Amino acid sequence: MRRVLFWFALLLVTGALLAWLMEQETGYLLIAIGQTTIEMNLWAALLVLLLVWGVVKALVRVLRSLAFIKRWRARRINTRRQQTARGLIHYMEGRWDKARRDLLRGAGRSDMPLVNYLAAANAASELGNIDEVQTLLLEAEKFAPVDSPAIGLTQAKLLLKAERFEEALAVLERLRDQSPDHSYVLALLVQAYKGLQDWKSLDRLLPQLRQQRILNKRQLIELEQHVYANLLMAEAARAGSGQSEALQNLWRELPSSVRQSPKVVLAYSHYLQAKGESEKAEKLLSSTINRYWDDQLVHRYGLLDHPDVSKPLVVAEAWLRERPNNPVLLLALGRLAQRAQLWGKARDYLESSLAISAAPETYAELARLMAQLGDSERSANYYQQGLIQSAQN
Incomplete structure (x- = not known):
């Protein structure tokens, strides 16, 4: 308080002294520039100088404050960028909660807010926050370029991940209408059709997948086989139900490479067996196995109800010479030998299969064989061991 009073008193004294000096001194200032002269009272000139000095000082302060604001804004933008960068790193590392938090914090001043919101939506999906995913996609839509498929692709991908295949298909079909040749749209359509088990639509999509090379050769072959099977x-x-003509036409129309596929052959052999055409099924299976060994086909071969069971038994025994330790082949031989009523041979094959691989169905076959031979105790024991093995698997 004393300091304030001191400065106030000093100001009054100084003001009074200046007023007295201004009364005593009546000098003036003359400035001549070419034909122009400026004349004013000395004290007025001093006052003008003080005013100019004050204005200059104020301008300097304003400019400094503007520079400070600019630096503050730059620091703020840089902070947002760092938050976005951290969010993307967290996303790549699978830290979904931190990724979502930092990406949303950085979205306000981000150079690419669309990326922030899309990545945050993916992170929210990983956390199981389905409602938030939709909210974030709506936010992202505000920053998406016109006709950009980014929002729709992200939405479809997340719907597929949640196994909401019908909703995903609706989004993808809309995107396909906008961009018929978009490779990622087509790749996601494959997933949607597979999820819906819409094999006919997948079949219609195959030519475009092949033409645009959406899948590599191996993936395309596997997809073709899966679809046709x-x-x-x-x-x-x-x-x-008696409508066999369509199936036979489909089989004839298949490309030869597909018709030789184990998956497709397996499916068609089921049909032939169901129609009572066991001999055709045996020929199809044996010729395919001779070209492309496949345990699933061998397994199916052992289940054939052939009118002359000795024929498939001889064929399978020829395979055994090349693959003596194949448990699936030994199981198939055991089944064929049972149907041929070669009980001793059947038992040998089944026990050999069991020694290599303790499969529950092999235990079941041995149990049935023992029951057929009247050994109920061993039959019950094999059934029990099969149940234990099945529970362990």
């Missing part, structure tokens, strides 16, 4: 099984189910 399921189409055959679907037609086989309908053929059970």
Whole structure:
């Protein structure tokens, strides 16, 4: 308080002294520039100088404050960028909660807010926050370029991940209408159709997948085999109602490479067996196995109900010379020998299979064989061991 009073008193004294000096001194200032002269009272000139000095000082302060604001804004933008960068790193590392938090914090001043919101939506999906995913996608839509598929692709991908295949398909079909040749849209359509088990639509999509090389050669072959195997099984189910012509036409129309596929052969052999055409099924299976060994086909071969069971038994025994330790082949031989009523041979094959691989179905076959031979105690024991093995698996 004393200091304030001191400065106030000093100001009054100084003001009074200046007023007295201004009364005593009546000098003036003359400035001549070419033909122009400026004349003013000395004290007025001093006052003008003080005013100019004050204005200059104020301008300097304003400019400094503007520079400070600019630096503050730059620091803030840099902070947002760092938050976005941290969020993306967390996302790549699978730290979904931290990724979502930092990406949303950085979205406000981000150079690419669309990326922030899309990545945050993916992180929210990983956390199981489905409602938040939709909210974030709506936010992202505000920053997406016109006709950009980014929002739709992200939405479809997340719906597929949640196994909401029908909703994903609706989004993807809309995107395909906008961009018929978009490779990622087509790749996601494959997932949607597979999820819905819409094999006919997948079949129609195959030519475009092949033409645009959406999948590599191995993936395309596997997809073709998967599609045609399921189409055959679907037609086989309908053929059970007497509609076998469509299935036979489908089989004839298949490319030869697909017709030799183990998956497709397996599906068609089921149909032939169901229609009572065991001899055709045996020929199809044996010729395919001779070209491309496949344990699933061998397993199916052992289940054939052939009118002359000795024929498939001889064929399978020829395979055994090349693969003496194949448990699936030994199981198939055991089954064929049982149907041929070669009980001793059947038992040897089944026990050999069991020694290599303790499969529950092999225990079940041995149990049935022992029951057939009247050994109920061993039959019960094999059934029990099979149940234990099945529970362990």
